[in-house]
Amino acid sequence: GAVVSQHPSRVICKSGTSVKIECRSLDFQATTMFWYRQFPKQSLMLMATSNEGSKATYEQGVEKDKFLINHASLTLSTLTVTSAHPEDSSFYICSASARLAGGEQYFGPGTRLTVT
């Protein structure tokens, strides 16, 4: 099956610094990648949708200047949390899809971000 990787799996950073999380589709070309945030014991909240070579589409309430998303190729998307604060601590999960509407999303293993 299709495999999506995320790096790093776990990161701790100091408040005010920036952190970059990578999401890669290893064996298929992902036309669309999605970034989710998940708080403990809660569901996934979609943050943004990114298509290769174009600007990401952010969900309402998500600060695009704080959560920078780049989808430079069909196999790589990055999420950069800028000027991180403790409230940004969360589990960030990406997914990738090779098709649009109705297409199955393949999920990465997630990245645990802790901001101290």
Place this chain on the structure above:
Amino acid sequence: AQSVTQLGSHVSVSEGALVLLRCNYSSSVPPYLFWYVQYPNQGLQLLLKYTTGATLVKGINGFEAEFKKSETSFHLTKPSAHMSDAAEYFCAVSEVSNTGKLIFGQGTTLQVKP
């Protein structure tokens, strides 16, 4: 707008017992429906999906779900629970547009008692 409701945030069953996790959706057009499982500190794994065709869908690990349009439901079942089934389960509906976005339910924690 589409939405998903999972009835019961926590379900507890004995090992070997029937597993039933409930999911109801709201959609103005025929939806694509999914069930995902999440183990602690991991991403989501697809259990099964319904797009078109047969309404009874079989997935991995012995799970199955039935799409019932009249009841707007897509409940997940497994005849006999195993300890390894203990996890978080999410029902999701695919937004009917060109975005491919998934809308998730709140999740149900399945506990399996020995």
